[in-house]
Amino acid sequence: MFDILAQQLINGLVLGSFYALVALGYTMVFGVVKLLNFAHGDLYMVGAFVGLMAFSFLAPIIGPGWFGVGVSILLSMVAIGFLGVVIERVAYTPMLKAPRLSILITALAVSLVLQNAVLTLTNGQILAFSPKLGFGGVNLGSIFISFKQLVLVGTAAVLMIALELFVSRTQYGRAMRAVSVDKDMCELMGIDVNRVVAVTFFVGSALAGAAGTMAGAYYGSVWYFMGFLIGLKAFTAAVIGGIGSIPGAMLGGLILGLLEAFGTQIPGIGSEWKDVFSFSVLILVLVFKPTGLLGKSEQERM
């Protein structure tokens, strides 16, 4: 029994890393423009396709191993970063003065556009993404952790920590947080708000691109619908952790991953109830901690 739980712990951490990476982008964009970017999961999906394209092109030249995948991830990050900025410029910036719900619907529309565009381009095909990363790993007793998993979790952790430092410690990071509160005041302090928003979208989207490519290479398949579910899950994760909070997104992602892994294992009820289990936990968390685990309460002064 202990083995199983230990294995589920690892499963949960791996899955949670993906959730966390995607949740991070959600949270960043939300943190700055207060927009629930429902297209974020689709950026992840497009990221996977771009990563696969890059990989197919690069593998014959630099090999289908770690290096090839690594470079594909970087390329995908850049491409999706720019795609994010384009979307922001075309679809969100013109809406900044509109009611917030309208932007939400715009985001849903962007999500539909991306999904159906890729559907049309790929004819709905599921493409295989098969790098040669070997099957090596470390054995801890009866528990096996593959190098793939280690690298994945490690990369996710590095990206997250770098981002957290960027946002909390640098002037630019402060400016990002400031923009979310009061754009006019930021302008008055000499902050080019449009640029800050663009950078935010770039970084958030690039993370989605990274996650998408990593997921494609890790699980081995890429298709136009792959962003939907993870988009929802990442949104959930971001909220559990406290939306707008970067450590919160990491924590929320990991918790959700673990909840799902262990939820599958609950005796008596099957895996079909695992999402009910995690959503119930989510609701309970919010009932007792209305701003999510690490979210700051936005108490306004009277």
Added chain:
Amino acid sequence: MRSETGDVVLSLKGVSAGYGRITALHGIDLEVRRGEIVTLLGANGAGKTTTLKTISGLVRAQAGSITFEGEELVGRKASAIARMGVVHVPEGRHVLRGLSVRENLELGGFTVHDSKLRGERLEEVFGLFPILQQRQHQDGSLLSGGEQQMLAIGRAMMHGPRVLLLDEPSMGLAPKLVLETMRIVKQLNERGATILLVEQNARLALKLAKYGYVLETGNIRMEGEASDLAKDTAIVRAYLGG
């Protein structure tokens, strides 16, 4: 009208501006010279705030020209204007929620890339406003109204302004603090900042300022040396009172 000494740092010529269909400024002319404190008086809704916003680029001028050190400001983004050294401390403080007092100040120095210089200015601000140092790690928006006003001024100091546009800095402050704030305004001025001051408390403003303008429904109604304005009976009746 105006004596011809000192070079003009900020100049408005025929500036009109407004919000949508509402025109709040109808072609005003105004000048601020180097090292001066100039005050802008007027009743509620006269257009004082709009004037400052138009200078700093938050409101787009519909007509006219605004120059700073000879450069045209109309058409520039607010952030670009701020980077030129025209710093606007808006009405209502606009402390950034979710950022600590210290972070608010740090961001005030966003355009200052030399971190040592930023550090020095921070010390300076803390010297002027010890309460801000005490509360530096607290969320800025949780400060009391008066503390927030200090933060707003401190933030502008971090920027190292060449021209400071102050919009009702004494609003909501306790009497003692009103004086304190005015003293600081004067200090900033003495250290070289040119200041355009909008104040409801006309009596104090005219004491501080060298020159003054009176705005009425979007038009300049009167202008002159501050000391002369302070003696004008019409002004005394309308703005100074007992």
Added chain:
Amino acid sequence: MSEQLLQLSGVTLGFAGNTVLQGVDFTVEAGRIASLIGPNGAGKTSLFNCITGFYKPQQGAITFDGRAMLPLKPFQVTQAGIARTFQNLRLFRGMSVLENVMSGQHCRTKAGAIAAIFRPASQRREEAKIEQVASECLRFVGVDAADWHREATTLAYGHQRRVEIARALATEPQLLLLDEPAAGLTKSEKEELTALITSIRDERGVAVLLIEHDTGLVMSISEKVSVLDHGVLIAEGTPVEIQNNPKVIEAYLGSEDAEDALAL
């Protein structure tokens, strides 16, 4: 009815290690105007928030008309008869002046969804009453009937202040808390406000507790002035007593010399 309408004893409030109010004992008599002054950050607004249930003090008791207020939620406090205005204007955007003021009557009426759908006579009577009370309050504070159907937030600042007061009066309070109502008003508007506050007391018999930095205004209308500094009540008395209290001058008023020092 007890003479002391509102009674605070030992109210202590803190946020994350910051003590904001420290054992504040304080009373307001029925039908009187009392004022609360003090430096910025002294805790005046926080005290209002404690009275109205928005903040929960860690210690102390607040009774109003003999009833304990601390267990109540803000809306229940209002129902009990305490109304307030906010330091920053907080009118309902996108709604007319009249609709804004009608909100005050919510807690004095009761028609629910079913009544709204079927509109029995009782519901229509109630609607008429809500509107009539709101109109009467607007007239009382002197908002021109021509403005009643304008969107409230497009009104001039001074008028918005009045609407806020009318809205508070529409809750039919016994005690009205005003948080810096004169801030940002011109001299003549302040004079009108002074008259309004006096008539709220005299004509409606509503007690007023006023936070205000305009000492002239405070001294001219208050029967009692209390001074808060760093969360502690440092002085209490008639306007004359307060104006000459050295502690108050030191902490709050400042000296005339300081003002003169400003002149170049």
Added chain:
Amino acid sequence: MAEDEARSRVWSGLDRWFDTPAKKGAILAVLAAAMIAAPLIFGPYATVILTNALLYAILALGLNIVVGYAGLLDLGYAAFFAVGAYSVGILTVQFGWNFWLTLPVAVAAAALAGIIIGGPTLRLRSDYLAIVTLGFGEIVRIAARNLQITGAASGISGIEQPWLFGWHIAGPLDFYYVFLVLAVIAVIVSVRLAESRLGRAWLYVRHDEDAAEAMGIDRVRVKLAAYIIGAIYGSLGGVFFAVNLTAISPESFSFRQSTLFLMAVILGGMGKIPGVILGAFIVVLAPELLRDLGSFRLLIFAVGLLLIMLFRPSGIWPTRSRS
């Protein structure tokens, strides 16, 4: 007076078209005649699509009370729709109840669901409420997918169509008229609520919770009322949806559906009744009108949606312009 303001807000200026009883009568008569005649003119396919549009209009009006009036973001509205549909499905098919007896149960179940989910969470800020409602919607869908009593993934089929005083409501045309009547009722109720004390309270709370609370308004109670009323709309929509289709399954109550309902509310212009109805019609009719474009149709629909939002960010229906 104030009533006029509320009316003008929900009708968004349309009320000026029927300011005199004569005008009002004439316009209503023309509108009614058009709606009654539509299926006879456009044929059976159009009838089914229009019925669907009316259903969406009812649901959007219900969601509009939650989102547009009370300002609560709800991403799981399909859950209430499911509650109604499954109430009928389960009670008539598994327990052999008469259809009309299930109505009160569906209403009660929806109200209960509204309280269960709303009670503990209505204090949350709207973004958090969004995820809670989303989660709740998913819980309901997954439960329906896994429970025996709901027929699991295949759902419930063979739901009997009701009789009303000897009229068997069965054909597409019958249901068109049923939904038309329901939609009219939905509009009337929506308007009357907006013009009431409760309707104003929703707006107060939506604009400024603290100020509303300071005016003596119990925000939780007021929000809960919006939630429950919205739930009842959704549930009743679901009830008639179930008997119209005679078969229901969990896919009809997915997150996607919820977002579609929300789109209907916002696309036309939330809070404005003609806008909400227009939004519902667009959401239903546009993909149908594009049907002949095959696999491109959803792409074009999505792009169209995006363009609408970009050019009319507050919804297609113009905002009232009052003197």
Added chain:
Amino acid sequence: QGLTVGVQVPTTGSEATYGQDMANAIQIAIDEINAAGGILGKQVSEVVGDDACDPQQATNAATKLASSGVVGIVGGYCSGATVPTLKIYGDAKLPFIITAANSTKLIPANPGNAFMINSTGNDQVAKAMEVFTKRGLKSLAIVNEGDAYSQDLAELTRKAWTDAGNTVAAFETVNKGEQDYSAVVTKIKAANPDGVFWTAYYADGGLLIRQLREAGYQGLIAVGDGSNSPDLFKLAGEAAEGVIGFSNPTAEFLPGAKAFADAYMAKFGNAPGPYAPLSYDGMKLLAWAIDKAGTTDSAAVIEALKGADFKDGLAGPISFNKDNTLARSNFIVLEGKNGTWALAE
């Protein structure tokens, strides 16, 4: 004045590839029919109704097809989306040839005008029992995807398997498109069943198979007819070697389908998918029934279909049981070999 045939398939949504494939195959059949002089001397064309594999969209599509003057409907891929359309075509009295959807839930909902030319889940389960028993399996893990089709197949399997005195070691549901099945894999591995039966589609099945093998699971893996696509091997890679698949007859294993496959390839540039032959057959069957009835009058066509005795199907002869399901089981057993499907011995 030609005849039109309604084709109800998903051309958008997650199942769009299959739907497009079916519509293409029907087009090939129509081309052939037209080349041979049409039906009753009239040229035929298809009109596609996209059901997006969604019940509500399906009702809209079906209503449109039903009211557009078609002589009959061919198609039906997703059982979930097909169930609510049965009544619509039933009310319109249109012959409906269901070429792929095969959940047993369709049978009781059929008003009599629908004909299922793909063997149903019952037949598949019977085949599966046969194979599992022959391979000596005692315990089984069953995994489905929570949709009407895969859940139905999973439940039928569970019942048949336990009725036969075996054990179901795990019965799991995963979400479509979830990608990460490690938690379920761990659970299955711990239960260590002799075999795992995946009752849903290849997209997720491929990943599940791979994750099972990577986790070191060594028992038999079997997949249902939703996973009979050759693409399974692209996704699962080597892990799919030895996997057992139950399938309706697909083009590569039908000797008579060579010409069809070539024509398909020539026209659409890719090989026909798993439901192409049945869809082709469905169209041919409808044409045959109309010819037989000598009229497009639907009652007569439905009569002709009831008594069908259609020999020219690529996938074998077609005749129907009393409940309008295919009279014989058409299931074949496949095995993963060298990166593709081969017939299992």
